[in-house]
Every structure is written in C-alpha cells, then in structure tokens.
Amino acid sequence: MSLPSLGGDPSAAALIRTGDRLPMAPWARYRLNGERWAELGRRLRADVLPLVTLWCDGEAVHALFMDGPDLPLVASVAVEGRRYLSLSPARPAVLACERIVRDLWGIEAMDTGALLPWLDHGLWGLSAPLSPRPGPAPWPPEPPEFEQTGDEAARGATQLGIGPVQALVAGPVHLRLTVDGDRIARLQPLLGYAHRGIAALMRGRQAGDAAALAARLDAESGVAHQTAFARAVEAACGWPVTARADTLRGLMGELERAAMELHQLVRTLRAAGLDRVAGPPAALREGLLGLCERAFGHRLMMDAIVPGGLARLPSETGLAGLLPELERQAAAMPSLRRSLERKAGRRLAGRAGDSLERAVARLARTERALRDARSWLLADAGGAVLVDAPAQGWPEEAVEGLGAAASRHGTLWHWVRLQAGHVAASHVHDPVLPLWQALEQSAVGLVPSELPLLCASLGLSVSGADQ
Amino acid sequence: MSAPPGSDRPMLSLLHLGGGDCGGCALELEAIAPDAWETLGLRLVAVPRHADLLLVSGCVTRTLLRSVEACWAAMAAPKQLVAIGACALDGGPFRGGYAVEGGLDGRLPVALAISGCPPRPALILSELRRLLDAPDAEAETVRPGSTALAATPAAAVPPQAGPVAPPPALLPAAPRRPLGAGDSSAG
Ligand code: SF4
Numbered sequence: 001m002s003l004p005s006l007g008g009d010p011s012a013a014a015l016i017r018t019g020d021r022l023p024m025a026p027w028a029r030y031r032l033n034g035e036r037w038a039e040l041g042r043r044l045r046a047d048v049l050p051l052v053t054l055w056c057d058g059e060a061v062h063a064l065f066m067d068g069p070d071l072p073l074v075a076s077v078a079v080e081g082r083r084y085l086s087l088s089p090a091r092p093a094v095l096a097c098e099r100i101v102r103d104l105w106g107i108e109a110m111d112t113g114a115l116l117p118w119l120d121h122g123l124w125g126l127s128a129p130l131s132p133r134p135g136p137a138p139w140p141p142e143p144p145e146f147e148q149t150g151d152e153a154a155r156g157a158t159q160l161g162i163g164p165v166q167a168l169v170a171g172p173v174h175l176r177l178t179v180d181g182d183r184i185a186r187l188q189p190l191l192g193y194a195h196r197g198i199a200a201l202m203r204g205r206q207a208g209d210a211a212a213l214a215a216r217l218d219a220e221s222g223v224a225h226q227t228a229f230a231r232a233v234e235a236a237c238g239w240p241v242t243a244r245a246d247t248l249r250g251l252m253g254e255l256e257r258a259a260m261e262l263h264q265l266v267r268t269l270r271a272a273g274l275d276r277v278a279g280p281p282a283a284l285r286e287g288l289l290g291l292c293e294r295a296f297g298h299r300l301m302m303d304a305i306v307p308g309g310l311a312r313l314p315s316e317t318g319l320a321g322l323l324p325e326l327e328r329q330a331a332a333m334p335s336l337r338r339s340l341e342r343k344a345g346r347r348l349a350g351r352a353g354d355s356l357e358r359a360v361a362r363l364a365r366t367e368r369a370l371r372d373a374r375s376w377l378l379a380d381a382g383g384a385v386l387v388d389a390p391a392q393g394w395p396e397e398a399v400e401g402l403g404a405a406a407s408r409h410g411t412l413w414h415w416v417r418l419q420a421g422h423v424a425a426s427h428v429h430d431p432v433l434p435l436w437q438a439l440e441q442s443a444v445g446l447v448p449s450e451l452p453l454l455c456a457s458l459g460l461s462v463s464g465a466d467q
Numbered sequence: 468m469s470a471p472p473g474s475d476r477p478m479l480s481l482l483h484l485g486g487g488d489c490g491g492c493a494l495e496l497e498a499i500a501p502d503a504w505e506t507l508g509l510r511l512v513a514v515p516r517h518a519d520l521l522l523v524s525g526c527v528t529r530t531l532l533r534s535v536e537a538c539w540a541a542m543a544a545p546k547q548l549v550a551i552g553a554c555a556l557d558g559g560p561f562r563g564g565y566a567v568e569g570g571l572d573g574r575l576p577v578a579l580a581i582s583g584c585p586p587r588p589a590l591i592l593s594e595l596r597r598l599l600d601a602p603d604a605e606a607e608t609v610r611p612g613s614t615a616l617a618a619t620p621a622a623a624v625p626p627q628a629g630p631v632a633p634p635p636a637l638l639p640a641a642p643r644r645p646l647g648a649g650d651s652s653a654g
Contacts, residue, residue, distance in 0.1 A: 123529045129565040164534050167513040170493040171485045172531055193531045194487040197564035216560050219491030219585070263497070275501045282500060289498070299587065300491055463490040 012047040013067045015040055016075040024400040025235040029062070029074040037077040037085055041111075044090035049073075051087060053413065053429035054097040056105045058131060063087060063094075064402075064413060064429065072402060072413075079107055086112035093434050103192075104130045104199070119192035119466065129200055157185055160448070164193045168455045171462030179448060187443035189436050194466035202423045207233045207307050207394075207416070210423050214414065215302045217428060218464030220263075223249075223256040224407035225428070225464075226305035228414040231403030233307035236418050239392050244383045245309035247376055252292075252301050253406060254373035258329075259288045260408045261366040264459040268359055269344060271456035272351075277343045280336060284329055291325055294318035309386035319377065326374045333367040352454035353442055359457065394421030408459065409435060430464035476599065481509045482518035484538055487567065488525025488559075491585040492552035496524065498588045507596060515541035524585075526554040526561050527568045539575055544611040547578040549598065551591060556580050578607040 019030030032040060044051070052064045052072075060076045061084045067073040077084055086109035088095040098109040099118035106128030109115060120127065127135040157180040164172035172193035178186040198217060202210045214229035215222050227249050234241060262285040269278035289299040295318030296304045304311055337360060348356035400417045410431035417425040435458060443454060481504070485493045504511060512518050515538045527535050539548065550571050553559030557570035571577050579598045581591055 121530045123532070124565050125529065126565060134565075164531060165484050165515070165538050167483075170490055170497070171525070172487070172534070193528060193534070194485075194525070195528060195530065195566050196487050196526065196561040197566040198561075201561060201564050213560060216489035216491070216584075219489045219494050222489070222491070263494070267497070270501075279500070282498075286498065300494065300585070302491065302584070461490060462485075463488060466487070 010043070012040055012043040012049045013065065013073055015043055016065070016073055019075065022076070022400075024074065024402060025238065027072050027074065027402055029076055029400070031060070031076045031078075034077060034080065034085070037075070040075060041085055041087055041090055044087065051091040051094055052411075053427070054087060054094045054101070055415070055427035055429075056101045056107055057417065057425040057427075058105060058107075061101065061107070062415070062427075064415075072404070074402070082106060083108045083110050085110050088112045093437065096433055096437065104128065106131050106135055117192070119195045121192055129197060130203075164190075168452050169460045169462060171466075173462050175451075177443075177448060177451075182447055184443050184446050184448060184451070187440050189439060191436065191462065191466055194462045196467065198428070198467045199426055202426050205423050207418055207421055207423055210426075211306045212303055214428075215305075217467060218430060218432070218461055219300050219302070220260055220461050221256065221407035221409075221412065221430070221432075221464060223252045223301050223305065224405040224412055225414070225430075226302075227253060227405035228403040228412055228428075229416070230305050230307045230309075231405065232401040232414040232416045233403070233418065234401070235403060236399040236401030236416060237307070237392065237395055239308055240387060241309045242384050242387060244380060245385045245387075247380050248310060248314060248385060249305060249405075251373055251376035251380070252296060252304065254369045254376060255288060255292055256301065257406075257408050258366050258369035258373060259285050259292070260459075261362045261369065262288070264408075264456070265359055265362045265366075267456040267459075268348070268355060268362075268453065271452040272344065272347045272355070274344050274347060277340065280339070284332065284336075287325060287329070291318065291322050295322060306386070308388065308392065309384075311386070313385055319380070322377055323374065326370050326377065330367055330370040330374070333363055333370075337363050348453075352446060352450040352457060355453050355457045394418070396420050398424065407431065412464075428467060430467070432461050432464040435460055436465055476508050478508050478510055479519040479599070480512040480517050481520040481522055482512055482515055482538075482542075483522045483524070484535065486523060486525030486531055486535070486555065487528035487561065488552075488554045490525075492524035492554065495585045495588050495591065496522070496551065499592060503592060507592060508599065509595070515539075516543065518542050519545070520547050520549060522549045522551055523555045523571055524551040526558040526570055527574065528566050529568050530566065532568050535571075536575070545608050547598070547608050548575055549595070550577050550580040552586060553582060553584045556582065559584060576607045576609055 015036060016030050016032065019032040019036060022029045022031055050066045052066060054061065054063045056079065060078050062074055062076045065073045065075065084107065086098055088098050088109065089112055096118055098112065099115045101107055102115050103117050103120040122138045125137050127138060157178050160177040160179055161174060162168065162177065163174040174190040176188045176190065177184055198213055202213055211226060211229060215226045217225045262281045266278045266282045266285065292301050293299045295314045298304060340359060340363065345356055348359055398417060398419050403414045404411050412431055413429040415427045416423055439458060439460065443451065446454060483496060521539060521542060548571065550556045554561060555570050557572050558567050561567045562569060579594060581594045583590065
C-alpha cells in the first residue's frame with residue numbers, strides 16, 4: 001500500500017505526527033485516517049514506542065503513546081461501523097483497554113480474535129452503557145468462562161476459584177487458579193465487580209464537582225488522581241495555578257506515596273503472619289495520616305485539590321508540624337530496614353518471587369518520598385492556593401486536556417473533554433491495570449499458599465483498575 | 468470460645484466484604500491494628516461460615532449483588548450486619564450509576580451504619596463497641612429462624628459537617644440509619 005507524504009522517517013511517532021493536529025492541551029493529538037492507523041499498527045511491530053492506554057469517546061478511538069519520558073503523543077482514528085483496527089497484536093498490554101472499550105461502548109477491535117468481556121458480567125441491565133444508544137442486557141447473564149487447555153486437562157490439573165469475596169486483595173475480584181501438582185500453572189483474574197461506571201457518573205457534571213469523583217477513583221492514589229484530573233481541566237481551559245498550589249500538590253502526592261508504601265509493607269508483613277513486625281511501619285503511617293489531616297483537613301486528603309488549585313488553604317500549624325516529623329521518619333528508615341531484615345528476612349526472602357527484596361525496595365521508596373515531601377515543604381513560599389474558577393470563566397466551546405501525576409505504581413493519566421465547563425467525555429489510565437496482567441505471569445510456578453504474600457507485595461488494587 | 472480481655476463477652480468473628488468503591492473505607496479498616504480488634508473482642512476471619520459480624524464497605528454493584536447476598540446467607544445466625552461509609556449504606560458518591568445497585572439499606576437488615584467518607588478508624592472502633600455493648604433489643608440481630616430481609620428502621624442522620632465533606636451533590640440524601648453516629652473524616 002502506498003502512503004503519500006510520509007517523508008523518510010519510518011518511526012511510528014513520525015507517522016502519528018503526519019496526522020491532522022487537533023487542539024488538545026498541553027500536548028497535541030493527531031487524527032489519522034484508517035489507512036495510516038493500519039500502517040501505525042504495522043510499524044508498532046518493529047518500533048518500541050510505548051503505548052500507555054487506549055480509549056474511546058464514541059466517535060474515535062484514542063491511543064496515548066510516550067515519545068520520550070515527558071512527551072505524550074496521542075493518535076486517534078474515527079470509529080467506522082462500530083469498529084476500529086486493534087493495536088493489541090503489536091502491544092498486548094492494551095488488550096485489557098480494548099476489552100473495556102467493547103464493554104463500555106460496544107465498539108469492537110478488529111484483527112485481534114474474539115474479545116472476552118473485562119468489566120461486563122452481563123448484570124448491568126444493559127450493554128454498552130456509554131454508547132448513546134445502549135443495547136439490551138445479554139440474557140441470561142453468562143457465567144464467567146475460564147479456558148482450560150486440553151493439555152492441562154490431560155495432565156489432570158485442577159481449577160480452583162477464589163472470590164469475589166476474598167481476603168487476598170482489598171476489593172472484590174475473582175481469581176481462577178489452575179493448579180498442576182502443587183504449583184500454580186495459571187492464574188486468570190476476573191475483574192469488574194468494583195466497576196462503578198465513573199466515566200458515566202462524570203459525564204454532564206460540572207468539572208469542579210467531578211473532582212470529588214476523581215478523588216474517589218482509588219483512595220490509594222487519591223491525591224494523584226485529583227492532581228491529574230485538575231491538571232487535565234486546567235490545561236483544557238488554559239488556566240494557570242499558583243506556584244503554591246503546585247508545590248502543595250507535590251507535597252501531598254509525596255505524603256500519599258510515603259503513607260501507601262508503608263501501608264503496602266504492613267500488608268505484606270501481615271500476609272506473612274508477622275503482625276508484630278508490622279507494628280512500627282503501621283505506626284509511622286498513622287503518624288503521617290494524622291499530619292495530613294492536620295495540614296489538609298482529611299487523613300486521605302480527599303476533596304483537597306480542585307481545578308484551579310486547592311480547595312482551601314492548608315492549616316499553617318499543620319504544615320509547621322510536618323517538617324520535624326518528615327525528618328524524624330526519614331531518619332528512622334535505615335533502622336527500620338535493619339530490623340525488617342532481622343525479624344522478617346527468613347519469612348520473606350525468596351517467597352512469592354522475592355518478597356524481602358520488594359519490602360526493602362518499599363522502604364527505600366518511602367524514604368525518597370519523605371525526603372521529596374520535605375523538599376516540597378521547604379519550597380512552599382506561602383500565598384494563595386486557588387485561582388477562582390468562575391473568575392477565569394469556562395470556555396464555551398469544546399476543549400480537551402490531558403493531565404498526568406505520579407502515583408505509587410507509575411504515572412497516571414486523565415483525559416477530559418469539556419463543554420461549557422461540563423464533562424462531555426473522560427478517560428482515566430491507572431497504572432495498576434497492567435499490574436493485574438503482570439500478576440498472571442508472576443503467579444505461575446508458586447504454591448497456592450504463597451498467593452496472599454504475592455498479592456500483598458505487588459500492591460494490587462481493584463478500585464483503580466475497575467473504576 | 469475465648470473471651471476478650473476484661474470482658475465476659477465471647478470473642479466474635481468478623482468478616483470484611485469490600486464492595487465497589489474507592490477503597491478508602493477499606494484502608495481505614497486496615498489502619499486498625501490487630502490488637503485493637505482483639506481488645507474489642509473481635510477476630511478477623513476470611514470465610515462467611517465462621518463469621519458473626521459482616522462488615523461491608525463500598526457499594527453493592529450489580530455485578531456483586533449476588534455475592535453479597537450469598538455471603539450474608541452463608542453466615543449462621545445469630546449474625547449482624549454493619550455498613551461502613553456512605554457507599555455501603557446507599558451507594559454514596561456512586562449512587563445512580565448503571566453499574567451500581569445501591570447500598571445495603573433496604574436490602575439487608577443493617578444493625579449499624581457508620582457514616583463518613585470514609586469514617587475515621589477511631590469512629591469505626593467506638594461505634595462497633597457501642598454495637599457490641601448494646602442490649603440485643605437495640606441493634607438488629609438476625610436470630611435463627613428470623614427473616615433475613617427485614618427492612619431497617621428509619622432514623623434521621625445529622626448532615627455531615629466540616630470543611631472536607633464532599634460537595635452536596637455527592638452526599639447521600641439523609642440516609643436512614645438504625646444505630647450509629649455520623650462523622651466525616653473532617654478535622
Ligand atoms: S464511603 Fe467514601 S471513602 Fe468509603 S469507599 Fe465510599 S467513596 Fe470511598
């Protein structure tokens with residue numbers, strides 16, 4: 001097939017930039033025609049350009065790539081006849097996204113084989129809920145299907161179902177284990193039980209109100225979600241935020257990260273039956289949450305960040321109390337590490353992958369987060385935290401923005417399209433979603449009794465994945 | 468059966484069921500130290516069959532409804548149901564979504580509702596203590612042979628106060644609540 005005017009650069013990123021440039025802020029989005037999208041799929045087989053997430057707004061499918069550590073690049077293609085050409089043959093990690101697009105919009109990815117449902121268990125009372133014309137519910141709801149290969153059956157492997165009500169991870173999920181001998185031969189997670197339909201709940205809501213939903217996507221990364229959402233809205237509207245709001249968002253993000261790393265460590269230790277060893281990190285985390293409450297009014301810092309800045313000024317006495325405690329906690333990390341290695345080393349080392357290594361890495365990340373929090377705190381020069389949204393005015397026309405924030409599992413992304421200040425469409429990428437796919441691999445070869453430790457030490461969460 | 472320290476009440480077993488939610492209430496439950504549960508005379512279990520108390524956080528999604536009902540049905544009477552947070556009572560901020568059935572309210576007999584989004588760990592503990600210390604007549608206990616689907620008695624709830632309560636659009640409209648005090652995590 002000949003593609004005119006592509007120039008000499010054979011990279012996938014260069015191909016994307018030949019598309020029509022659309023006004024998304026602060027990074028551009030490029031619309032490709034069907035032919036170029038197909039060529040993109042081919043180039044991705046030879047090109048390493050990372051694909052982060054893929055979503056749909058009913059009319060087009062969008063794919064977010066990273067053309068460098070800080071350079072997102074979005075390619076879009078129009079949906080025709082409720083279909084688009086799949087990118088998962090070249091990027092298996094977006095298979096979950098393609099399954100979610102099908103569940104929410106009834107829009108199919110072509111050329112990737114039959115897509116199993118990811119979120120939709122047939123119990124919503126309708127199908128394709130985000131589509132302008134949702135379909136009827138599939139009836140009767142089909143029980144989840146789990147494949148078993150003929151080979152596994154022939155070897156006499158047994159299947160074991162756990163959940164959705166279970167104590168392995170916080171939140172409901174069903175895990176289907178295929179056990180061969182005494183080892184896990186395969187693990188298939190079934191998600192969707194915690195799906196609340198946040199994209200539909202956000203739609204039509206004023207962007208300022210929708211921030212409260214962003215705060216409740218996943219409490220384990222609530223600050224990161226609030227920040228990314230606010231940044232997407234601010235980018236779309238062209239609003240500045242004050243230096244202080246930016247600094248305090250950074251501070252809150254690091255406090256959240258430090259507290260969550262400690263909490264994951266506590267979970268891991270409890271899963272290994274080491275309640276006593278979990279005491280000191282749990283106490284440190286409680287100390288941090290108390291400080292968050294005093295400074296920002298809420299232990300988990302929900303409803304603290306809004307488009308335009310912060311919802312309210314922090315408490316000055318609360319902020320003043322933070323500095324000595326951050327220094328004390330950062331200084332306590334090396335001794336915490338030594339006592340962890342001494343008291344938990346034997347129970348964790350070499351189990352469920354290497355849980356000790358992961359626990360020690362958590363402490364290192366906690367320490368870094370505490371130090372970064374301190375730097376943010378020292379950079380805070382006071383002043384206003386909110387540039388008043390109504391004063392800035394909502395653009396009347398449709399505007400689009402993309403926002404990012406660091407979460408404990410990596411960068412998370414929010415994309416919004418606003419119309420007169422109301423959410424017309426949105427998408428959230430939480431990096432916990434690919435972790436579920438990673439679990440499928442890391443569980444293989446373990447004995448089933450190691451599963452609680454593996455789940456705890458990976459830090460899986462259901463809320464951010466299911467939305 | 469062993470007794471909690473300093474009490475003649477037998478230890479009770481508690482099962483936590485996390486529904487469709489942000490996980491905030493579950494985080495606050497996990498923030499409660501193991502010995503605090505023990506002091507209260509509660510022990511955490513993983514199977515409904517062994518549980519005397521079912522603690523639900525998060526909303527009842529349509530996909531989860533059958534599992535919640537099955538979990539409650541699998542518990543042997545006498546048993547009590549506790550709803551933690553706005554979601555568990557009536558769906559909270561996620562009410563009205565296509566995937567959300569709502570909360571436990573009106574569906575299963577809630578003995579105690581602890582409001583907040585999320586409630587603080589200290590409030591969860593003090594409210595549970597109140598439930599455990601309440602004479603049986605006050606809280607709704609499902610006894611052997613009684614119907615498990617009785618509606619909960621209505622009681623007005625004070626509006627959640629404080630600067631960090633979620634915007635009004637997200638708050639449950641005066642949830643009906645049998646026993647328990649309201650609080651948001653506001654400082
Ligand atoms: S009540 Fe609030 S904090 Fe608790 S799970 Fe629901 S949204 Fe999260």
